[in-house]
Amino acid sequence: MAGSLLIAQSGGPSAVVNASLAGLIGASVEAGVFKKVLGLRHGILGALPGGHGHLDLSAFDTGRLVALADTPGAALGSCRHKLDRGERAAVINWFRHHDIHFFAYIGGNDSMQTCLQLDQAARDSGYELSVVGVPKTIDNDLLETDHCPGYGSAARFWATTAQEVSxxxxxxxxxxxxxxLECMGRNSGWLAAAATLGRSTAGGPPHIVLIPEVQVELDKLLARVEAEIRRNGSAVVVTAETVRACTGGYLAASGPEGQNGRRDAFGHPIVAGTADFLANHMGSALGVKARTVKPGTMQRAASRLVSSVDRDEAWQVGAAAARMLAEGKSGVMVTLQSEREPKYRSWCEAVSLERVAGGEKTLPASFLEVYEGGSCNFSSAFADYARPLLGGPLPEFVRLS
Amino acid sequence: MAGSLLIAQSGGPSAVVNASLAGLIGASVEAGVFKKVLGLRHGILGALPGGHGHLDLSAFDTGRLVALADTPGAALGSCRHKLDRGERAAVINWFRHHDIHFFAYIGGNDSMQTCLQLDQAARDSGYELSVVGVPKTIDNDLLETDHCPGYGSAARFWATTAQEVSxxxxxxxxxxxxxxLECMGRNSGWLAAAATLGRSTAGGPPHIVLIPEVQVELDKLLARVEAEIRRNGSAVVVTAETVRACTGGYLAASGPEGQNGRRDAFGHPIVAGTADFLANHMGSALGVKARTVKPGTMQRAASRLVSSVDRDEAWQVGAAAARMLAEGKSGVMVTLQSEREPKYRSWCEAVSLERVAGGEKTLPASFLEVYEGGSCNFSSAFADYARPLLGGPLPEFVRLS
Known part of the structure; x- marks a missing residue:
């Protein structure tokens, strides 16, 4: 089977998603078995009618690969799109038209589902196609891989930021x-947990951490915050963007109707996030000033807080995908496997897409310590797991006493 | 006049406010004329009954000065407090009790007012006191100084962040x-303007910039955003935290009654900021998804985005204050004077506190270009002024096309 390799990116970007792209471009050109190396614009949408098309990366200046790797945002453009059956056939036709027989998709859960569907669609129509998924998500929620490229840098962002803001x-x-402080993470607390990794003393900030896996009891939480204020003079709360109340439902509803169905003067729904809700609630109930810190997409685009380990690994999974495709592998996602003793090291393996697609890895119970009210701490097992991913020591700050 | 030197910090911290503290400690110990070098806890509050007291910095390990300089947050603790007449007398008594005859206050407008008041109060009670103000504010709004320590680093934060988020x-x-994106700055657009300094092409993001100095006409602004979306597929808006509407009042009210006097289920006012208001309004009116990026105190605490020029200058103004006090100067604030041609260099001078206290420097008209609707661009004169303060080139990112 000869033909061209097509690379695409999907889902929310990470600070190192282009390191995977750079690794893929470099290794695929080096492999010398692909007719062309093409990049699809805005993920799989680029292959659908009205899409943004593609570009030829075969002659990409390898001297610019490092600068590409250090650029945030998905450089090819990204998308969030689930292919329906007709679209899958259309994509295979587009592949046929452009002589694409190799496809590497850099993305998260949904993208692995898309890989699996295209693998199946190609098989159904007797079209020869090798598909390899390249893991990418700051959420760290992909199954079968020790951790996900993108997580280490976002974790470094939060471990550093929580200390600076404190x-x-x-x-x-x-x-x-x-x-x-509001972290991304709709279903898992991996990023909120990372915000504790910079603590200089046990009991130091952040004092309260709320994650999607653990329901919150608001009154008890408030008592805990009050106790922290008595003890420290202030309290730092880290919350995932989605937190559930023990009474059912989300702590802060942010559906189309906004919080409590309220609308502003223009008739627009007032959408308050979890951090806004908590700051309003705690500030009013305790009669203190409560601020929010909501960096939003900054946390997945902060090029100056990239973890060197994460960046290298993101490059490696990209390069591994190119090599796997060149060797004839298909229907797999690249995984990162690691050992942490005596010294952290990681390597790439492959796992069947079927074991990954649609699945989601939340924080295991062994990493969690839950306090009254639903505030969490994280075990030394979590710290042992996550610290090496931060890529070197965090900045050390001076506290006068 | 012999006696001890007292150092204190006041107002919102900057990422380099402790560089001024380190410069002060280093140079005052070196000067060898002060009996002791003391640090006051939480600004001038430390000298009032019930305050947090002070600590002795005379023997501060000079090997730790660099680490102190690189620590965000005001290491001595800060405050926001206007002294009444009785308190001024109380402070002078506290000074007398602790044999303080030299006072260096690191802060902004209000702190310079406090310096002036203490200078006067000491004179009134016949107490020998030398007072020097050390400029500090990310807002860059102090009079008589070319720019303010703290601004360069916050400017670097925004110039970098605006590109990453874009x-x-x-x-x-x-x-x-x-x-x-919501920047600090209640009365001046210095930080919002800095967000444009990373633009890689004219017309590139950020596309819309709103500042307190220029009133906004919402309908025309919306048309402009719509045009940008047609042209680019997306629009990046940078807004100062406070923006005025051409119809009078603020764009987003954030008083005790919150926006439109609305309250949440707990009876708390729903306080929506300017970015939330704009994102809601634009998202609903144009039928698109609009995100906010609200880093809050991150922008004044981001140790990894410090400008090397800003950090060095913050250290220098601290050291200059110690030298001025040792030489018998009083009633002045240290200023930074600069020349930009043929090569940027800066040096410290002194200006009478009376010419600074209570004043506020907004963006001069020569730096501003105002478009329909109230969106601003900034002249090459602004770029020439601000670029050297960023401390070296900004990261260069790769755009595939």
Whole structure:
């Protein structure tokens, strides 16, 4: 089977998603078995009618690969699109038209589902296609891989940011009393947990951590925050963007009707996120000033807080995908396997797409310690797991006492 | 006049506020004329009854000065407090009790007012006191100084962040369409303007910039955003936290009654900021998904985005304050003076506190270009002014085309 390799990116970008792209381009050109190396614009949408098309990466200046790797945002463009049956056939036709017989898709859960569907659609129509998925997600929720490229850098972002914001808050004692930091993570608390990795002392900030896996009891949580304020003069709360209340439902509804169905003067729904809800609630109930810190997409695009380990691994999974395709592998996702003793090292393997697609890995119970009210701490097993992914020591700050 | 030197910090921290502290400690110990070098806890509050007291910095390990300089948050603790007449007398008594005859206050407008008041109060009570103000504010709004320590690093934060977030948004074209980034700055647009310094092409993101100095006409602004979306597929809006509407009042009210006096289920006011208001409004009116990026105190605490020029200058103004006090100067604030041709260099001078206290420097008209609707661009004169303060080139990102 000869033909061209098509590379695409899908889902929310990470700070190192282009390191995987760079690794793929470099290794696929080096492999010398692909007719052309093409990049699809805005994921699989590029192969559908009205899509943004593709570009030829065969002659991409390899001197620019490092700069590409250090660029945030998905450089090919990304998408969030589930292919219906007709679209799958259309994609295979587009592949046929462009002589694509190798496809590498850099993405998360949904993208692996798309890989699996295209693998099946090609088989159904007797079209020779090798498909390899390249893991990418700051959420760290893909199955079968020790961790996901993208997570280490977002974890470094939060471990650093939580300490920096805590130092600022402590300085403003008596004026700003509560800071609520909102991390991404709709279904898992991997990023919120990472915000604890920079703690300089046990019991230091962040004091309260809320994750999607653990329901929150608001009154008890409030008592805990009050106790922290008594003890420290201020309280730092880290919350995942989605947290469930023990009374059922989400802590802050953010559906089309917004919070409590309220609308602003223009008739628009007022959508308040979890951090806004918590800051309003705690600020009012305790009579203190509560701030929010909501970096949003910054946390997945912060090029200056990239983990060197994460960046290297993101490059490696891309390169491994190119080699696997060149060797004739198909229907797999590249995984990262690691050992942490005596010294952290990682390597790439492959797992059947069927074992990954649609699945989701939440924080295991062994990583979790749950306190009254639903605030979490994270075990030393979690720290042992996550620390090496941060790529070197965190900045050390001076505290005068 | 012999006696001890007291150092304190006030107002919102910057990422380099402790570089000024380190410069002060280093140079004052070196000067050898102060009996002791003391640090006051939480600004001038430390000298009032019930305050957090002070600590002795005379023997501070000079090997730790660099690490202190690189620590965000005001390490001595900060405050926001206007002294009444009785408190001024109380502070002078506290100074007398602790043999303080030299006072260095690191802060912004209000802190310079406090310096002036203490200078006067000491004079009134015949107490020998030398007072020097050390400029610090990310807002860059102090008079008589070319720029303020703290601004360069916050400017670097925004110049970098605006590009990173724009790359992420462009990748998600068709899914996320508008991003609204909210900068600090209640009365001046210095930080919002800095967000444009990373633009790689004229007309590139950020596309819309709103500042407190220029009133916004919402309908015309919306038309402009719509045009940008047609042209680019997405629009990046940078807004100062406070923006005025041409119809009078603020774009988003955030007083005790919250936006439109609405309250949540707990009876708390729903306080929506400017970015939330704009994202809701634009998202609903244009039928697109609009995100907000609200890093809050991150922008003044981001140790990994410090400008090397800003950090060095913050250290220098601290050291200059110690030298001025040792030489018998009083009633002044240290200023930074600069020349930009043939090569950027800066040096410290002193200005009478009376010419600084209570004043505020907004963006001069020569730096501003205002478009219909109230969106701003900034002149090459602004870029020439601000670029050297960023401390070296910004990261260069790769755009595939």
């Amino acid at each position: 130092l600022d808050l402590a300085a403003m004692r008596g004026y700003d009393t509560v800071a609520v | 790359l992420d948004l462009a990748a998600m074209r068709g899914y996320d369409t508008v991003a609204v």
